[in-house]
Structure formats: C-alpha cells, structure tokens
Amino acid sequence: MNQVLDILINGLALGSVYALVALGFVIIFKASGVMNFAQGSMLLFGGYLTAVLHEHIGFLAALAVGVLATAVLAGAVDRLLLRGLDPSQHHILTILTIGVDILIVTELARRIGGDLLSLGDPWGNEVVALGGVTVPVSRIACIVVSVLVIGAVFAAFRYSSWGLSLRAAAEDREAAALMGIPLSRIRTLAWCLAGALAALAALFLTAFPAPGLERTTGQIALKAFPAAILGGMTSPPGALVGSLLIGVTEALAAGYQSELSGFGRGLGDVAPYLVMITVLLIRPHGLLGTKEAVRV
Template structure:
C-alpha cells in the first residue's frame, strides 16, 4: 500500500511538471493553432540558464530558486525572438503544415545551438530547494514533490483567471475564436500573439525550475521526450483548454509511474516497465479515437 501511495505521489510530481509544460503548449495552440514543437526546447534554454544563474544567486546570498527570474527573462526573450523571426513571417504566407515544420526546425535549431555551445554531456545543476521530506500516511514524500504539485495548480488557476477575467485574456480569446473579427474590433492581433508566446516561454522557465528540482541536470536534448509527453498531455486533456492541460499532465504522469511500477506484475512480465513510453502513446491514440478533441475538448462539427 505504501508503495502504491509513493507511486501516486511520484505520478503527481511528474504529472505536475508535464502539466506546466502542457500549459505552455496549450496557450500557444489555443491562439494560433500551432503545435509549438520548440516549446520543449524553451525548457532546455531555461535549464541551462538555471545552471549558470543558480551559483550567482547563491553567491549573492539569495535563495537558489530566485534564479528562475533570470530564467524567465531569458526564456521570454528567446520565445519572442523565435516568434518574431520565424513564426510570424511563416504565418503570413504559409499553411498550417509549413508552420508546423518551422516549429520542428526551430526545435532542431535550439537543440543544436545548445549542443555546440555546451557540448552534449549533461550539465549538473546544484540543489534548488532544500526541503525536508514530509510524512503522509506513513510514506515520506520529498518536499520538491509537494512544491511541484502546488506550483502546478497555482499556475493553472492564475492562467485561467488571466484568460477569463483580464483585458489581455479577452483579446486572446477573441484572436483564437476569429482572427479577422478580432482585427475588426480593434484587437492588436500580432501583439496578442507575441504576448502569448512570452507567457508560454515564461511557463517553460518555470517548468524548467520544477523539472531541475527533481532531476538536476541540463542537456541539449532534454526537451525532446519531455516536450513530446507534455504535448501528449495537452492533447489528452483537450488542447487549447487550460484545465485540460492540467488534467492531461497529471493523467500522463500517473499512467507513466503506475505502468512503470505495476505493468510487469499485472501482465505476468509480458509488458515490462520499459514499455511505459509506449503505454502513454497508446492511451493518447485510444483517447483520440473516442474523443477526437481530447477529454475536455468540444467536438466541433465542420460546416460546409
């Protein structure tokens, strides 16, 4: 039983990291229908920034997690530059597919830039939070786990409020519903989109902090699998829907940690823990087949 609870918390922890990343995907997809493949690599940028700024913060006598402020600044700059230099010109001319391929190339570009700057070996990151483990139901839970889960929920609630209650949120929703109509009502579409990218990138920096708190290393390709799974999470929950990203993230995290722990026992060793990646993708396809727009997504009928 205690193993089970441990696994649940493990899943929640991983899931919260996925959720933070998935929120970034969802924000961007919701507004311009673009799968920002480079989002995983924004996290990598954030992680490398942390790698260099944490020692600075510690030397200056500040808590290590304050480094995330610089991380957010760097990520936002990278995100906005990417949007201005690559995505915006492509969006003007190209189709959905060209935009998607631009995003994929941007991801390759960031990965390879990091590789030529920092080398391909992972760089260790010093401890971010120095927290005591907490006992719940006879299971000791690492402090990082709880912080990760709490931050995940806090970010989700903040984003929901921003999108639903503020002026900028309203213009975001307007752009996502009908770009032409939004222009007519005086919304500065390009600025809204750039701002969305900035928010997404800031979320990536936050996700980098939480990821590195749990797995303290930065490598050029760290964003790849993390980004893919987080994207799966976003699609599972219903992409473009903020609570959906959270739900999907937690779900993917739970599925992953539980399938790692129990699949071998349940299937008599046929499906081993090495299959956990495949299990995540299988669930994605299964959900897409039943609910093509994700769990919380609304099915829109195409009109002729």
C-alpha cells in the same frame, strides 16, 4: 496502500510538470494555431540558464532570469521568424518551429555535452513523512508551485483583458481584429507565457529525485504533447486533465513495472502514448476538445 499513495504523489508531481508544458502548447495553439515543437528547446534553454547562473547570482535570481530570458526567446521566435508568414498556414509554421527546435537543441546539447547540471534548487534531497509515506520536498514544491502558477494563468484567461482578447482571437480571428484586438501582440504574449512556463517546468523536472539537467531533458516536452492532444488542443482545462492522466498513468506503469513485465521493460516511457492513441480512437477531438462544425 503506501505504495499506491507513493505512486499517486509521484504521478501528480509528474502530471503537474506536464501540465506546465502542455498549457504552453495550448496557449500557443489557441493564439496562433501552431503546434510549438520548439517547446522542448525552450525548456532546455531555461533550465540551462538557471543552471549556469545560480552559482553567481543565487537560485531565485537565476530562476527569474531563466524564466524571463526564455519568455523573451519565445517571443523573439514569434516576432522574428513566424511573423510575416501567412498565419493561416499552420503546417508551415509548425514545421518551422521544428527547425527552431533543431537549432536551439543542437547548440545547447553541444554546450552541455555529457554533463549533469544542477539547477541549485533549495530543496536538495530532503524528504518529509506524510501519512506513512516519505515524499521528497521537491515533489511537494512542484505540486504547490504548479497549482499556483496554473491557477494564475487560468485567472488571466478568465479575467485579464489579454485573456479575453486571446479567447476572442481563438474564437474568430477576423471578428477579433475588427473589434480592435491587436492580434500580433496577443500572439507574442502567448508565446512569451508559454516560454516562461516551459522554463519553470525545467526546474521541477531536474529537481530531486531526478539527477539533473541533461542534454536530453528537453525531450520531456514530447510527453506533454499527448497530454495536450488528449485533453483537446484548444482547451486549457483539457490540458490539465490530460496531463494528470498521463502523469499518473506513467507513474503507475513505472511503479508496477514488475507486475507488467510481460509488456517489456520501460513501459512507463510509452504509457503516455498508449493512453493518447486509446483516447484518440474513441474521441478524435480529445476529451474536452470542441468538435469543429463547418458551415457551408
């Protein structure tokens, strides 16, 4: 029983980190139709900045700088690189983000080298006993902060004028433009928000019990892809459901590794992709995605 609870909490924490990243995918996708492959490099960038700065200016300030700088970086990618290209050419823009990702990741990996950087989070390796299981404080912080942040983002979708504009733009670009919605500003803001979310995800990915920030940490974003896809790329609640599903599945596969040894070692790493393919086989548009209707 305790093991199940333990695994569930692990899965929830993992899922909430995926949710931060996947939400970024969905926001960018809604605003511009682009699958942002540079999300992993954004995550690495935010984490790296925080890790480098926290000894000088303290943890909270470093985190704030990391999150803001990543938001600016993401916004700059949109303004400087994607702007001016035909926004309907989603393939081209998507592949372009792969180029961006290669550049940023190569540079950061070169700087990080073989090191393991600590982000200097205040939770350290403390644990609390919770109903018979010991849970790292960082996991609890992860779940709480993610819930708050994701709640805020959802509220922004629902109530802010930016959220309204974003939803309108996702619904019908032309009509939104005719209504006076500044599409390119909405889009840049979406990129900034996604960047900030990725930087925040870096913090919880590297906190205890994970060893710290490595050059390969950015690849975790690749697991948030299945989360976003299986929820349906256009649906923020879908991304949430998908992330939790993926997180819990991964934790289960890792937790019951010995029972599942027939499938080989390291099943936890591929579990998200197996879930995604299974869901796509049954529902090609994702769990909560809208099936596109085409008028002729």
